Amino acid sequence: MAGLEQLLSLRDQLNAAIDQVASSPAAKALPALSDAGAPFPPLVAIDKNAALATAIAKKMTALLAGPAHVSEIALSGHFPACLRVAIEAHVSEAISEGETEPGAGLAVEEIAQASCVDPAKLARVLRLLAANYVFSEVRPGVFTNNRCSNGLSTGKSIHTLKENSQDVYAGTDGRAALLAHCTEDCLKASSFLADALLDPETSHSSKSKDAPITRAFKIDGTVFDYWAQPENKQYLTRFSHAMYAINQFMRGDESLTTGYPFRDMPRDAVLVDVGGGVGSVALHLLQHAPQLRFIVQDRPEVIGQQAPAVWKAKAAQALESGQVELQSHDFFRPQPVKEAAVYLLRFVIHDWADDEVVAILRPLAKGASSTSRLLLVEQSYRTLEPDPLVISPLPYLADLQMLVANNAQERTQEQYVALAERAGWKFVKAWVAAVGGTDSGWRHYEFEKL
Numbered sequence: 001m002a003g004l005e006q007l008l009s010l011r012d013q014l015n016a017a018i019d020q021v022a023s024s025p026a027a028k029a030l031p032a033l034s035d036a037g038a039p040f041p042p043l044v045a046i047d048k049n050a051a052l053a054t055a056i057a058k059k060m061t062a063l064l065a066g067p068a069h070v071s072e073i074a075l076s077g078h079f080p081a082c083l084r085v086a087i088e089a090h091v092s093e094a095i096s097e098g099e100t101e102p103g104a105g106l107a108v109e110e111i112a113q114a115s116c117v118d119p120a121k122l123a124r125v126l127r128l129l130a131a132n133y134v135f136s137e138v139r140p141g142v143f144t145n146n147r148c149s150n151g152l153s154t155g156k157s158i159h160t161l162k163e164n165s166q167d168v169y170a171g172t173d174g175r176a177a178l179l180a181h182c183t184e185d186c187l188k189a190s191s192f193l194a195d196a197l198l199d200p201e202t203s204h205s206s207k208s209k210d211a212p213i214t215r216a217f218k219i220d221g222t223v224f225d226y227w228a229q230p231e232n233k234q235y236l237t238r239f240s241h242a243m244y245a246i247n248q249f250m251r252g253d254e255s256l257t258t259g260y261p262f263r264d265m266p267r268d269a270v271l272v273d274v275g276g277g278v279g280s281v282a283l284h285l286l287q288h289a290p291q292l293r294f295i296v297q298d299r300p301e302v303i304g305q306q307a308p309a310v311w312k313a314k315a316a317q318a319l320e321s322g323q324v325e326l327q328s329h330d331f332f333r334p335q336p337v338k339e340a341a342v343y344l345l346r347f348v349i350h351d352w353a354d355d356e357v358v359a360i361l362r363p364l365a366k367g368a369s370s371t372s373r374l375l376l377v378e379q380s381y382r383t384l385e386p387d388p389l390v391i392s393p394l395p396y397l398a399d400l401q402m403l404v405a406n407n408a409q410e411r412t413q414e415q416y417v418a419l420a421e422r423a424g425w426k427f428v429k430a431w432v433a434a435v436g437g438t439d440s441g442w443r444h445y446e447f448e449k450l
């Protein structure tokens with residue numbers, strides 16, 4: 001198809017998708033771009049035609065801009081760098097606190113008082129973001145929040161943020177922590193991607209110690225070992241809050257419970273949340289299926305330093321009664337909880353290369369009974385057809401995130417099934433975590449003991 005024909009076809013597809021969006025009930029509540037207070041989730045997460053429209057618009061940009069599109073991509077590392085400045089200089093919070101009414105805007109000199117940033121430089125950072133619809137510049141040098149900037153805010157006062165600068169994300173929904181993790185840990189790591197991939201010493205390695213992030217932060221070991229060091233506690237804390245935020249994004253909470261009969265499981269059946277972090281999965285499943293018992297396992301610094309505060313704040317009673325247990329456990333070692341009803345691993349396998357995955361799953365198979373189930377929750381991943389319409393770039397972004405941080409990867413269903421079989425598990429079924437008819441991007445894989 002020639003370019004003009006492609007353009008007209010995309011226009012027709014875009015119009016059709018927008019007409020569908022307009023007729024959906026969810027679209028009636030579509031917030032204006034200027035509406036900084038609008039709640040999550042975004043329309044693309046709950047309306048498949050909204051996701052389709054954004055995909056068509058992106059393809060149209062590539063068609064019309066061609067090489068100029070590539071130049072923009074080449075320069076786009078500045079976007080996450082500027083986002084991190086905005087988060088760590090508390091821009092969104094300073095605007096909310098300082099403007100006379102929502103949308104009135106605040107002069108950059110006043111915004112800059114929330115940190116030590118130079119106002120003239122901050123104005124340029126915010127202008128680049130506003131040129132991409134994150135914040136708005138209502139008058140020269142005067143900025144306000146909008147729908148896209150509200151995820152950057154912790155929701156705290158500037159006074160509180162300055163008083164507790166070691167853990168600014170405590171008690172938040174974790175969205176700002178997740179964005180800060182992406183715009184610091186992952187951005188710095190990805191700037192070493194080519195170095196790691198083109199160095200014959202590391203190019204073919206699948207060891208975590210050879211991941212690009214180890215060059216960025218001069219790490220000897222895995223990123224998890226690095227965060228375990230006392231001087232890096234704030235990075236571990238930020239990552240813990242970031243993983244909690246996953247539940248908020250793209251209706252992750254519903255994506256978790258769709259498709260498995262947690263509510264039909266017997267009273268006191270045990271679910272082990274392996275590599276569970278602070279227990280974001282267990283916290284949500286506790287609400288969904290309160291008859292279950294939960295054991296959250298992770299590294300000692302996560303279980304000892306991070307998880308208790310989260311549970312005391314969100315479900316203290318479950319911890320006190322013993323319904324939920326926080327357990328330090330290295331998942332490469334024999335599994336101490338035998339014959340659990342479910343061993344669940346969310347976003348754990350994608351952190352590891354194939355041989356390590358087998359080494360993590362094998363002790364679970366050894367500890368399992370014939371009725372135990374292994375549940376893997378991971379990002380969906382597939383190869384592309386020629387001339388694709390990519391509805392969501394997230395699987396490919398997440399895949400690169402795993403490459404730069406862990407020398408690991410997202411996988412297809414066939415790859416998960418093959419690895420689990422090597423470890424002693426037989427495939428039962430897989431399902432898409434569809435929320436409101438929209439593919440959340442999550443896949444669930446269920447296995448039983450071979």
Ligand SMILES: C[S@@+](CC[C@H](N)C(=O)[O-])C[C@H]1O[C@@H](n2cnc3c(N)ncnc32)[C@H](O)[C@@H]1O
Nearest residue numbers: 224243275276277280298299329330331346347
């Ligand atoms: C990507 S996070 C996922 C956390 C959690 N499953 C969730 O979805 O929120 C991976 C987790 O694996 C944990 N982990 C890494 N190495 C581990 C090990 N050897 N034993 C147990 N947990 C480990 C990390 O500390 C981290 O909490």
